[in-house]
Amino acid sequence: MGTLEASGIDDCKFCQIASNKTDTEILLSDDELVCFRDMKPGATHHYLVIPRMHISSCKTLKMDNIPLVERMEQMGRSILEKNKVCSLDDVRLGFHLPPFSSVPHLHLHALAPASKMNLKSQLQRNSWFHQLLQVVQILKQQKPSHYHHHVCLLV
Numbered sequence: 001m002g003t004l005e006a007s008g009i010d011d012c013k014f015c016q017i018a019s020n021k022t023d024t025e026i027l028l029s030d031d032e033l034v035c036f037r038d039m040k041p042g043a044t045h046h047y048l049v050i051p052r053m054h055i056s057s058c059k060t061l062k063m064d065n066i067p068l069v070e071r072m073e074q075m076g077r078s079i080l081e082k083n084k085v086c087s088l089d090d091v092r093l094g095f096h097l098p099p100f101s102s103v104p105h106l107h108l109h110a111l112a113p114a115s116k117m118n119l120k121s122q123l124q125r126n127s128w129f130h131q132l133l134q135v136v137q138i139l140k141q142q143k144p145s146h147y148h149h150h151v152c153l154l155v
Helices: 013-018 063-082 119-127 132-141
Strands: 033-037 045-051 092-096 108-112 129-131
Touching: 013 033, 013 045, 033 063, 045 063, 063 092, 063 108, 063 132, 092 132, 129 132
Parallel strands: none
Antiparallel strands: 033 045, 045 108, 092 108, 092 129
8 A cells, every 4th residue: 555664663753652652642543543632733623643554754645545545534534523623614634745744654634723723833834734635636646557656745
């Protein structure tokens, strides 16, 4: 599935969280994904959804990763609903682009309310942030091939 790197990378903070090797509170999880609070929240509700398998960033995703990205979106929306976010129209779901990603492990940010994000978060998420729908659209435009084409997400 996609361009994946070996799971269990010892120095990856998110691999450690996904393997329950930290005291991070897991809010939602399944066989493939884990959801927890962002340690430096940019909004009242700020959660991260990560795959258990190590994927370095959204730049390494391929067309066959669309179902994974869609499941990440579902879990992001689920945690917002579980926490009674009033308006699911006022959310921001997306990925940071390397090198502006603090941890080199694919992670979806789920933020709400987007209209009340602090200024620093708004600035950080404008220049180096790809909305989830943008990523899915780019992946869907890829042509299937026996060559490994990666998503080219350039700002």
